[in-house]
Amino acid sequence: MSLPVDHAVTPAPSDGPLSGLTVVALEQAVSAPMCTRTLADLGARVIKVENPKGGDFARHYDDVVNGMAAHFVWVNRGKESVTIDLKSARGLEVLHRLLATADVLVSNLAPGSTAKMGIAPADLTERYPELIVVEIDGYGPGGPLSHKRAYDLLAQAESGACAITGQPGAPAKPGPPMADVCSGLYSAISILSLLVGRGNDRWHGGGTVAVSLFDTMAELMGYALNYTRHTGIDQQPRGMGSPAVAPYGAYPTADGATVVLGTTNDREWQRLARDILHRADLADDARLTTNAGRVEHRELLDAAIEEWCARHDLLEIQKSADAAGIGNAKFNLPSDVIAHPHLAERDRWREVDTPNGPITAVLPPPVIAGYEAVMGAIPGLGEHTDRVLGEAGFADGEIAELRELGALGPVPQR
Numbered sequence: 270m271s272l273p274v275d276h277a278v279t280p281a282p283s284d285g286p287l288s289g290l291t292v293v294a295l296e297q298a299v300s301a302p303m304c305t306r307t308l309a310d311l312g313a314r315v316i317k318v319e320n321p322k323g324g325d326f327a328r329h330y331d332d333v334v335n336g337m338a339a340h341f342v343w344v345n346r347g348k349e350s351v352t353i354d355l356k357s358a359r360g361l362e363v364l365h366r367l368l369a370t371a372d373v374l375v376s377n378l379a380p381g382s383t384a385k386m387g388i389a390p391a392d393l394t395e396r397y398p399e400l401i402v403v404e405i406d407g408y409g410p411g412g413p414l415s416h417k418r419a420y421d422l423l424a425q426a427e428s429g430a431c432a433i434t435g436q437p438g439a440p441a442k443p444g445p446p447m448a449d450v451c452s453g454l455y456s457a458i459s460i461l462s463l464l465v466g467r468g469n470d471r472w473h474g475g476g477t478v479a480v481s482l483f484d485t486m487a488e489l490m491g492y493a494l495n496y497t498r499h500t501g502i503d504q505q506p507r508g509m510g511s512p513a514v515a516p517y518g519a520y521p522t523a524d525g526a527t528v529v530l531g532t533t534n535d536r537e538w539q540r541l542a543r544d545i546l547h548r549a550d551l552a553d554d555a556r557l558t559t560n561a562g563r564v565e566h567r568e569l570l571d572a573a574i575e576e577w578c579a580r581h582d583l584l585e586i587q588k589s590a591d592a593a594g595i596g597n598a599k600f601n602l603p604s605d606v607i608a609h610p611h612l613a614e615r616d617r618w619r620e621v622d623t624p625n626g627p628i629t630a631v632l633p634p635p636v637i638a639g640y641e642a643v644m645g646a647i648p649g650l651g652e653h654t655d656r657v658l659g660e661a662g663f664a665d666g667e668i669a670e671l672r673e674l675g676a677l678g679p680v681p682q683r
Contacts, residue, residue, distance in 0.1 A: 285312020285640055290464075292373040293318060293364075294348070295355070297325045299421065299446050300405045300482065301377035302344035303453030308373075308460065309347035310633050310642040316367060316657055317345065317648065321352040321678030324650040335625035337647065342628060344453075346621050347645030349653035352678030355386060359676035364388070366661050368397055373460055377405040380416050390477040401463050401476045403456050409481035419482050424448035428486030433493050433512070437505040448482040451489060456480045509600075514560055515567035516541070519600055520578040527600035528578060528586050537595060538563065544593040546577050622646035651681040 290313040294305045302317075302325070309315045319325055325345070330338040351367075354360040368374060374393065376383055383389045383404065390402040407419020414427075422442050425431050430448075435441030459478040466472035487494070492513065497503055504512040509519035509529065516538075517531030532538045535558065542552035551573060556562045563570060578586055583599060590597040601609070612618065612631065620627045621644055633642050654677055658668050671677045 285643060286637070287311040287313035290314065290373065291371045292316065292375060293367050293371045295374070295376040295378055295383075297377065298327050299340060299344055299449035300452040301375050301456070302327070303450050304403070304405070304456040304460075305348065305375050306344045306346060307454065307457040307633070309645060312643060313373075315348040316371075316653075317348040317350050318355070318364065318367075319350055319352050319650060319678075321354055321651065321675075324350070324352065328650065334628055335623060337623060337625060342621075342623060342630075342647050346630065346647050347643050348648050349657055350648035350651055350681075351654045351657050352651035352681070353654075354676050354678075357674075357676050359671055359674055361386060361388075363658065363663075363671065363676060365396075366663070367657070368393065368400060370661065371397075371400060372464075373401045373403065375403045375405070375456065375460075379418060380406055390479070394475065394477055399476070401460055401478070403460060403478040403480065405452055405456055405480045405482075407481060408483045409479055414483070421446040421449045421482065424482035424486050427483055429490055429493065430486055433490075433504060433506050435506045436508050440506065447489060448486050452480050452482050452485040455485055510567075510571075512564070515563040516570040516574055518571060518574075520571075520575050522578050522583045522586060523580055524582040526583040528583055528590075528597060529600055530574075530586070530590055530595055530597035532563075532595065535559065540593045541595050545589050545595065546573060548573060619644045624649040624652070649681065651678040654678065654681050 287308055290308070292305055292308055292313050292315045294301060294315055294317045296302050296305060296317065305313075305315045305317070317325070323329065325341065327341045327344075328338055330340050333339050334342050353363050355364060374388075384392075390404055393400055393402050406415075407417055407424060408414040419427075422431075425442055425448055428448075431440045431442050434443050456478065459480065463474075463476055463478070466474065493504060496513075506512075507518070510531075511517050514531065514533055517533075519527050519529045522528055530541075532541050538557070538560075539552050542548050542557075551557060551570070556566055557570070581589075587597050587599070599605075606612070617632050618629050619632060621630045623646065628647075630644065632644070635642075655668055658671075658677075659665070663671075668677070672680070
């Protein structure tokens with residue numbers, strides 16, 4: 270399902286904030302691609318180096334987007350795909366020609382892969398002192414798990430995130446790939462900080478960055494880890510609620526919808542109890558005057574709110590909550606979000622070109638005055654190989670020879 274939009278399929282090149290920055294990406298799946306797509310949206314040139322035999326394996330997760338994978342089109346717009354066999358000596362020579370004029374290298378290959386190829390961060394910073402090298406992996410170097418492969422689910426399980434998601438006795442993985450996405454964003458933040466630091470006389474650090482999925486999830490677990498460290502209690506998951514505050518959750522409405530609402534402080538609780546529920550007895554109950562007390566007696570509060578919501582329609586509940594200054598939302602399915610009026614009326618959808626025709630994608634979150642994200646095309650496998658290598662100084666005959674030797678993929682087709 271897609272929404273009609275009136276914008277050009279492929280935006281014209283823009284002098285974005287990162288215009289002139291060249292990023293080489295040895296990437297797959299989500300974490301590194303999210304990092305480099307973020308940079309591409311801001312105007313950077315991203316050269317995605319892929320294995321000639323199939324490329325990024327996320328290309329093949331499914332074929333639901335005009336024959337392409339939903340994951341791949343999500344995190345790979347605005348990039349140029351170059352196919353190089355990095356297991357061959359000639360292929361590595363080609364990569365080094367690209368790195369010689371690049372500003373950033375981002376990778377998230379299997380543990381030890383870059384070291385085996387002689388392109389580990391330490392190797393590259395010695396050869397290319399100005400190159401920013403970012404390596405994303407599962408667990409980070411120097412620990413007992415450093416050798417292990419890690420995917421989003423594995424990092425979320427290892428970090429404890431699954432234990433605080435779902436229901437008691439029924440843990441769950443948080444729906445979005447939080448470990449992958451946030452690792453990619455932390456990597457992008459690190460790149461931008463190093464670029465800024467180069468113009469700061471007080472900065473004398475290096476140009477390498479290591480980001481791990483596990484460390485990222487440990488950071489996102491901050492509240493839960495603090496609570497457990499200082500209480501000795503492993504909090505149980507609360508489904509659509511929160512172990513930290515009450516009342517706070519999802520409640521069925523009279524018209525078959527589900528409303529999500531709650532309070533975050535004592536004043537909000539008083540307004541919810543008196544102005545919405547019209548329950549002065551609850552507002553005056555000494556057991557419920559503090560958040561700690563409300564958490565202890567959350568079942569009492571949930572029962573009162575559930576009973577009230579079951580007698581009122583969604584719009585009536587939301588109108589009352591808005592008037593009382595109580596945060597609220599409608600529980601939506603993904604299909605509801607695609608048609609969400611708040612996205613449509615704020616013009617948040619754009620068309621993006623792909624090898625199989627245009628698709629619709631939502632703009633990235635930052636709204637930068639005077640600039641709109643590039644939202645470039647999804648690349649076909651190896652589509653830009655000849656052009657990128659030609660711009661790097663390879664003659665046509667040299668490209669043909671490399672292709673004949675198997676260092677490059679077949680002639681790309683669009």
